[in-house]
Amino acid sequence: MTDTPEKIDYSKTLYLPETEFPMRAGLPQKEPEMAAKWKEMGLYKKLRASAAGREKFVLHDGPPYANGNIHIGHALNKVLKDVITRSFQMRGFDSNYVPGWDCHGLPIEWKIEEKYREKGKDKNEVPVNEFRQECREFAQGWIDKQSDEFRRLGIEGDFDNPYTTMAFHSEARIAGELLKIAMSGQLYRGSKPIMWSVVERTALAEAEVEYAEVESDTIWVKFPVVEAITRTHPEKMDRVMTHTSSLNDDLYGASVVIWTTTPWTIPGNRAISYSSKIEYGLYEITEATNDFGPQPGEKLIFAKRLAEDAATKAKVTFKLVRDVTGAELGAITCAHPLADLGYTFAVPMLDGDHVTDDAGTGFVHTAPSHGREDFEAWMANVRPLEALGIDVKIPFPVDDAGFYTEDAPGFGPSAEGGAARVLDDNGKKGDANKRVMDALIKANNLFARGRIKHEYPHSWRSKKPVIFRNTPQWFVYMDKDLADGTTLRTRALNAIDQTRFVPAGGQNRLRAMIEQRPDWVLSRQRAWGVPICVFADAEGNVLQDEAVNARILEAFEKEGADAWFAEGAKERFLGSEHGGEEWQMVSDILDVWFDSGSTHTFTLEDRPDLKWPADVYLEGSDQHRGWFHSSLLESCATRGRAPYNAVVTHGFTMAEDGRKMSKSLGNTVTPQEVMSQSGADILRLWVMNTDYWEDQRLGKTIIQTNIDSYRKIRNTVRWMLGTLAHDHGDEIAYADLPELEKLMLHRLSELDQIVRKGYDEFDFKRIVRALSDFANVELSAFYFDIRKDTLYCDAPSSLKRRSALFVIRKLFDCLVLWFAPMMPFTTEEAWLSRDPKAESVHLEQFPTVPADWSNEAVAEKWKGVRAVRRTVTGALESERKEKRIGSSLEAAPVVHVADAELLKALDGLDFAEICITSDISVVSGEGPAEAFRLDDGTKVAVEPKLAEGTKCARSWKITKDVGSDAEYPDVSARDAQALRELAARG
Template identity: 45%
Template sequence: MTDTPAPARDYRDTVFLPKTDFPMKAGLAAKEPAILERWAKLGIYDRLREQRLGRERFILHDGPPYANGDIHMGHAMNKVLKDIIVRSQSLMGKDAPYVPGWDCHGLPIEWKVEEAYRAKKLNKDDVPVDQFRAECRAYAEKWVAVQKAEFERLGVMGDWADPYLTMKYEAEAAIVGELLKFAESGQLYRGAKPVMWSPVEKTALAEAEVEYEDIVSTQIDVAFEIDSAPNAPELVGAYAVIWTTTPWTIPVNQALSYGPEIEYVLLADGDRRYLIAEALIDSFLARTVRHPGGSRDPRTNEGDRGEVGPGLRRGDGAEGGAAILWRGKGSDLADATARHPMHALGGFFAKPRPFLPGEFVTTDAGTGLVHMAPDHGEDDFELCKQYGIDPVFAIDGAGMYRTDWTWLGGQGSVINKKFVSADGPICSDLRETGALLAASDDFKHSYPHSWRSKAKVIFRATPQWFIPMDRSDTESPSRLREGLGEGSAANAALDASPPPTPPASGRGVESGNGATLREIALDAIAATTWIPARAENRITSMVQGRPDWVISRQRAWGVPIALFVDRATGQYLNDPVVNARIVEAFRENGADAWYADGHQALLGPDYDLADYEVVKDILDVWFDSGCTHVFTVEARYGEGTRANLYLEGSDQHRGWFQSSLLESCGTRGLAPYDAVLTHGFALDGQGRKMSKSLGNVVDPLKIIGESGADILRMWVASTDYFDDVKIGKEVLATASDAYRKLRNTFRYMLGALEDFDESERVAVSDMPELERYVLHRLGMIDTELRQAAEAYEFNRYTRLLTDFANEDLSAFFFDIRKDSLYCDAPSDIKRRSYRTVLDVLFHALVRYAAPVLCFTAEEVWQSRFPNNDSSVHYLEWPSLPEVEDGVEVGKKWTQIRTLRETVTEAIEPMRREKTVRSSLEAEVTIKSMSPLAPIEAAELAEAFIVAKVTPGDAVTVTRTDFHKCGRCWRHLPEVSVDGDLCNRCEEVVADA
């Protein structure tokens, strides 16, 4: 009978394994709402304000989104980034309030209310204005509530109980107060200049309300007969040819423009002669295709390009084979005039059209001659104004020619493709006069559209209110001619004199009262920190080249331009006492006060309402939002207070950043912000713009509902958000993986720190080198994290944090010290040192993570320190223990880590071949250990997690002959038989 060996004892009950209730599976979608509810009960935002009272303040002023729909990915990205910054500033010990806000006025909201009317086949113009405005207010209130809940669900912490709304009475009073400051300082005028106009929405638009789309337009070549040419008599009877892609402007033509230095030629074509730029002969002939015999069919472009009409001979010096009868400079056309193709209609059309010199005329395209319609072009307006030619207002707000217009009266709309096509009425009438040389519906180009209605816009001269960029005092108003179709009462009071054009440098023209708004704004831009730095060039160029600010809109829902205009002089009333009454009325009753029957009361006893026109236009919503610093930042934190930071998408260089800049510079002489950060746009996973038509919209609410807000926050923080960023399944999977690893790091620390007590803490000077090294690394990371947070570089911040957790801790420190944690005696100084460092790491990492993973950090903190009255977000930046010999220890352990990687790579082939099952079964020979002295070979074996380390000539690996300890599983020389205990484990088990 043989003896049966006794079974090996199971020592698992003697091993100190980490214990925690913190789950590996996050379950964020279900867990986060409960955390939000807890924060609400705590009043965490207000509590933070109390705790930080008196500290250095950091104000990130929120740019207002429109209250007109569920949030989209751009909203989510923007608000999360703001929240991360605000939380990080709070973490750094500052008082960092965040007041969210909404833009509640203007076309986006009014348009939605109008859509409801249109669905019921009602006309909003038939509704009393107070009723319509009330419906707009109710619509905005509804979506403010919806978006508020959605933003809060993202984890955005702020004063949600008292956000700013541009439609609050105190805000509307502040906005009109700012307008009246411009009026009182003379920085306001009413003029008739071409502005972007939406015939669909029947209002002027700002550049920021316009987007550009590719379209195909009708291009036409039109002949104007020259009837006078004092400097070149041979041109009389010839035809000056213009080319345009806006045929609808021909009925409003008032002049022709030439380039003074351009070379022009007179081409022969049978009994006709055509004046064009010599450089454009080929393109002109290519467009004006001829039938044999000289007949033309511009609608079909039929005919042989190789044949020309009688009198158009080849080989006479003209490119393209046409005969040149005359050559001259554009300056030869000075004082010449031509007849409008429809001159036979008399009246407006019978007047001679002068040739005017235009520096903007080029030979890039067309004919080198440009027809001028001052109603519908900035260059046209400016040039014609110099020569006393005013707009005629032939096209109404709906894009129709006014009913009394001689040609095409009551017809349109001018943005209707059929109306302006080669077969439309304009081209048909021109064709009958013989003036139409070519017409084709094939010109592809970019064209402005209203971003709301998606309809094409036009440049249209209308009476509008402007803030001038290049003068600091307004000129005396002058009258426009009566009876110009827009309403004589309005036109008679217009100041038609535009401010001077800025010089090429971009600096404004000096006026009698000092610097111009353009100058002040450019100086303010230079004094502002722009993040990224390239953004400064962008906004500088925009402000250098921008026209006067059109602040009026012809709508109903907004803050009215609360001015009274003297019917006799055209001057607006500039009385501070009246203005004060207006502001107070708005404060008591909101902007609706302007629509009540109280204008005489506002004027007071010194003025008679019968003598004044009550301005009905409303303010551009960009003026509204440009004033938010007044009724939010200054109103809450004191007059003169500026925001530390504005943060929005890069499109706001022409929007909110600029309107805020101009408003503040015009009323305060400086920018309302110290720094401006711009981020890119959120694109789909393939880098395409999100669009419902493409079906590639990534819904943030869906992501939150499925994965939780912290995953979305992790994505935002991980992106290089200074440029456009992608989001899709793969991108979110990467963010989820990074989140999971960081969560597991916290889970491990929570388990490893179970029952940690202050009596266990070890002084840094008494710790092993590895612990001192990790604390040194933590100090280095701490410095870099703070620098990244201060620079708003949270992609770098997040990468530093996750890399430290994954590489320095999980893959290195935790991996090495798990043996000590599991198997050393609780009183062992190495294990106590490890747990002490884990405690330091925990307090640091949970703070670092809190701005980004606001929900998870709270869950982690409460898991270790459950307290109904506490929050991780009350904490401040960690204070770390000093490691006196950190630099030396750091150098040494950097070498050890490098060597450890080499050893691991050398072991891996043996693991794959199953020569060893784990690194614990390997013995390693390494090169001389002298650079690592005084570290012992046993310590290196522990760091490499191998059985033995010996010096040698190269890194080699062999399988160890040592036996395996039955408790710690290390292969050690003192273990005589597999399953027996090593000396350490025997001692720990004996004392247990």
Template identity: 45%
Template sequence: MSESSPDPQDRYRETVFLPRTSFPMRGGLPIREPETLARWKASDLDQRIIEAGRGREVFTLHDGPPYANGHLHIGHALNKINKDVVNRAQRMSGKRVRYIPGWDCHGLPIEWRVEEEYRKAGKNKDAVPVLQFRAECREYARKWVDIQSAEFQRLGVQGEWHNRYATMDFSSEAAIVEEIGRFLLNGLLYRGLRPVMWSPVEKTALAEAEIEYHDITSTTIDVAFPVIADPTPDQALSGASAVIWTTTPWTIPANRALAYGPEITYAVIQVDDVAPESLVPLAARLLLAEDRVADFCKTSGILEHHVLSTFPGSALEGAICSHPLRGEGYDFDVPMLPGDFVTTDAGTGLVHLAPSHGQDDFVVTRAYGIEVPELVQDDGTYAPWVPLFAGVHVFKAADPVCAALTDALQRRIANGDAPAGLLARGSITHSYPHSWRSRKPIIFRATPQWFIRMDGEGHLRAKALDALKGVTFVPEIARNRLTSMVEQRPDWCISRQRAWGVPIAIFVHKASGEVLRDPEVMQRVVDAMREQGADVWYSADPARFLGPDRNPADYEQVFDIVDVWFESGSTHAFVLGQDGLNFPADLYLEGSDQHRGWFQASLLESVGTRGVSPFRALVTNGFVLDEQGRKMSKSLGNVIAPADVTDKLGADILRLWVVNSDTNEDLRIGNEILKQQGELYRRLRNTLRWLLGALDGFSPAEAVPFSELPELERYILHRLTELHALVRRGVETHQWVGVYPALHGFCTTDLSAFYFDVRKDAIYCDGVDSLRRRASRTVLDILHRALCTWLAPVLVFTAEEAWTARFEEGESVHLQAFLTPDAAWRDEALADRWTRLRGVRRVVTSELEAARRAGLIGASLEARVRLPLTEREAADFGDVDWAELAIVSQADVELLVNAPTIYLDGDGSEALPGISEPHGGPTVAEAQGQKCARCWKVLPEVGSHGAHPGLCLRCVDVVETRMPGMDGASA
């Protein structure tokens, strides 16, 4: 290099330790991530992870199976990424983690998809042999299991994908039937007639978890039931009719009783005047709750009335009415019964009871021995034996029911009898249950179904509630939700009237109606299914299961399939407790909707067959909404698909969104939010890149013992102990909210904006043997290992890239453990001192920025700072190299004798230390001297060395060490 070079800095460029790294500034994640997945597959990383965990304490997160139907949605991504973060963090904390992903493969949605193909081809599903239909359903599910598996892996989710479980595997189907058999043999399973949620469209019973609510407009009717038995002492009900109000006119044919509230005050009124359009006859005597009289008169067109008598509801005990359609095939008495569910919030304070179509109705009427009629068929039409309405669909029954009730009322009026029939008709918009698959309204319908008993023999409810007491909930408030659901749920209806699923493989004796409870029969069924799958129940001769001592002609073979929630709730039976997996599982983690779904089904199934909860802890995440807080919908155009994010931004961006969100609440996502996550990612990546560049050529021999580290390095190591405590808390509590935002804050505030900034000069310009440079690179090495491992559970691809940029590719970061800080690193007193120092520094840098804006200086190295300190401040901070800390060329401390010390933060508050304003803040001036051509500091000593007149003395020493032959003429 010639001395006459136009740029004197060029002479010394090779002596500066400029950062060098193969880790690029741009992530290029959509391209690099698939390449990384391919390398992991080629190196069999999943198996190496399994092998590395042998002999360690086991941690088991049991996977709640997603449904094998369609591409992944953003809720799938949220859930699986959450699970993956937990699993990876547990593994890097020293546990053996084997994650077995699973799929729910049976059920109605898959049936519907296959039936859609039939309809397109003009085929009748009922004409297709059941085994052929089941085979097509199986193939459909298998296709989507493979597709979803690939999509989950693209998200960076680590698991034993080759060893996944599926509810349609032969071994799984056998285990599910075995669990049904356990309930059969322990007496908790029974067949009974009671109302269940029924889909007329899908022609099957539904579980509560398969229900969603939408607003509909329903016809409302007020109906008069004549009193024919009056128990009141003064015959207050003589000639009166009880008035009910209902939003389901179609249930009137099933009416068998009326309910009153024993504590409610009732009134008998006489009608004195009505509007012309009113249906209510003059002089009618009507019974209803006193509090509802005014509203009823308004809606029914009663203009004037007077009260004949009032009395408590308890006085109605023993009252009997007649059905308003008596004489038309409904010739039975309608008793009035007490019901604690009756209120005066709406209606008339009297409730008509149709035990076939309501849970409360069923319970009350059965307690009094009243029959439960079967009037509605599986398609929602009235049965042929229903008077007046045979063949009518219940959702189209309002008009014919109202017409029949109107005719009845007219006949009663003509005969001078107490009113019986329709008194008023209206409409109401209200929330109503719908099937979440067909999006069509459902009904409550009493049909013979298979139930698991919640109370009585076995005491399943009480045992389940007791088991929950030992479960950890995250967040804790979720305990109330699951507990209340278990407390309130009716007996569990587990039967479905469909074809694609695991059959309730049970026999019923035809003559006696007794269920066959024979362990040997059940074992033969289980063994056959383990070998041939559930199809064997449809293809084999029943004699194969019943054995030689029973005649198949004497038994009914049950072909109902089991509720898919029972199936998924049974997965612990064929996944956990074997092959190194804990039972109970250490953790179940799903969305908050699973309190009524998988969490509850798993709890009841396990407690019912094993007496214990299948999980030690439950973690719940919220739902994903768009940026405006709306539910995602194709019609709104606000759907964010995981595949779109990975293709455009990369999986690590999506994973970063998950851990930066409060997953305990509902989350929001959209293009702007993802853009923000991209910015956060860029800062984290830049931190890793700077670390890697500054560590170029680092070797363990360069490391400085902790006892010899400067204060600043020991302070940074103390900060690592604080972050390690956060990570440990996340591992131990499964509560990760706030952990990764804290790591991001550390990278941007503590490192990039402070430590890296302060130590950049030493790392770039100090000599190789400089203690300051070696100490800093010692800490950078620790920081790199800590950040790569702490970020690895989330930024699975980026952390791997940053790790292999320093180490061999075979040494995956995902085979490493979290860095564990030395106990000596924790130093609260030192941390307090540096918190105050950073407060002072903020005041100085604020003045530097003001000087820069005013044009007094350009870069901070052009500045000289005068820092006034009181005696106490000087004692605390007098040994600090303020020029280095403030990144200026020169800094002078001015001692103020007898000045008060008032520590202030940089914003002027007294919460944190800083420079005391009463004695004046720092002042900024131009630094004196010349600019060093190598380190760019402005110092008076520059120019004092003859051979290197453009350098400061520190840089002269380094240059002559780095380039021994270099003099003033040539290098």
């Protein structure tokens, strides 16, 4: 009796993928462990050591405020920065990321004051340096917290030695920058209308306000015409802006009517602006149906385009008496509508380009204490106004608490009922508007009133309205000659022209802001910050003494800016050379934008591991008016150029439906939530997949889309890892590689250019899209699919198999290293899974792609091969759909090719292997009419046929040589040879 041969388990003879790299990522659990490992192993220091001596690439971190948990905007911002620094580090640079924090100013001070209010404490009763210490401790607590949150995101940088604006050295350097500006004559004390927060009792910069819709009182006010300049000062007429002939008597007794949405500014009125480009008319009221105000017979002057609308508001009927010329308007003077309360000065008419007839009356109530354009119009006419005997002094009608002063007769402290108030401590409307309107009605000078909804500036911290008020502040000149033929404005504009902007539109935006901006207001009336550490006399002249400055900076370096507020500071700094009565310490602190604008000095200049200027600054697009802006001005004022070579901006994250994220709408997405549920690499992949230069969206659906994209990438990496478990590291000469492997190497050479250019241009979406499409379409669905049979079944000695392993090794290295800056956790896991002895993927460099991998001839040929393959694949899919075949290995189609070039491309190839069929026939010609064709113009027709032969028990191919080897009767000859070789190897 013959023994039955033992049945072989052929699955154990196949080189199937083997890996412990799981399909399920488990990122929320693995990532914190990996971040902790990086911290423990000192990855940051290893990166610096490995990059020693290389050319530096520096992205300077714009400092977030240290006053709360990070939000999605922080995550977007820091991930972009991390990807940039990592990508340059892995391309041969010393790319050091030093995180920083903005610690001074109102956001933190406001938090401490809130705690005081909760405890019933008064900030002003606490010693200033004690209060400052509480601010310092509060900031440090949030720096520590945010550091942990940024590291959880996978951000790598010098978190053990960051920069902070409250460090003693930083405060000394900020003070030093101010003193440089003061010593060069660019600092001055002036008086201008600025945005003022009554709630916070401080001046605000444009970058510190946001706009919200409010409903305001709106009034039309009559200014009686009382005088003609030509009659009282004919010899001075040529010094006024316009010239005129004789003034007709019918303008006497008429009134110029202005319109304003801020009735409380009427006490600050000093002029009326008009435009000589607008058509005006003199109107007479013929009928009135109002409860107060204008009556029949009154004459009024309006822009002709706006007269009827104003009449409707006042419930009157007009008739046009005659046109009024700009020359006539320039020759008259009006009385103030509240003259009876003490406003007895003349109100001149000023020709101004800012006046339009789009709304209102065509006349602009001009209060230089309460508006930038008003101030500029007034200052532009100071000399001719003085020549006419007009007092040009700008009043201070409103104090820091929003109350009227004695510069507002009838409404100030001595008025009946006390001082009226514009806004109260909670930002609510006070009684100022009502009292002004009541006074105008009493004076018979209120033409009409109403309500209007419009956008109005609010403090972005307190969310309360601001006011515009004239206050003494410290400024930096924008247009003063700096003794070299330049001004701060021209220096800044020239620097903008020398800077690269991504996207390019940022250049025009910043340029427009610099072209239009007024002098830089530096002073803030707060306690927590770097002081404006200068001494000034009563006229505002700044003490310029290098010895005094040296004492100040030495003290700040040792003790911090608290030294300015310490007892005896004045005497300590002035020394014996100057009298304490003549020179007074300035008590204001610096605008925090000056702090952050100075960070380049104590980071880029002072740290040997960085360099000045930075290669790039990257922040949100709002920083054109913020950090980009202040850094540019500070550096141009002290160094004559920008502290950066390139500026990259990102947009803002909106909810999935395009609306602004809001807690009240319940549509906010926090980075903490995404990381705990899906992982930081998912959040980072979302950032990489966005058009971050524009506003982007985030929500559950978008997160899921990125999870799906991530899984495909991960599965591609997983399959490569499993396959490379059987790799012995053979190096195959390029000339010996099959064409398909040469094609894959050619694609790597193309991708290498795309990846490097994408990282250079900060175009991350292009990189992700190219790599993802390559992994999903060209690898998983094409190359890997074709080569699985060879990789799983060929003999160990097979050149084709060893070539495929060689190329997959290169594919793995390239993809994992190229993705490493974007998905640091996943790529680290994959890299260490491939080589457990490696330290970290992040200590590697991007792979060097040999020039000879580029092979356009092979690429062009395989375009044709793949075109024919698509038709075959389509035919097989149709057969599967009709259930005529189950697997493509059951087929042996006949392929008719009528295109000579396509036919030539297939010459010499195992096209059955490429189409994953058991057999295939390629013939020249059109093929029968019933053959399968695609509607893509390809001259290929496919006749589906079934393969003939027996199914191989090992490879599942259907061939006629199954059983040709007696030792292995149920497999093909190829598989029998592989089994024999495997058996010989033991």
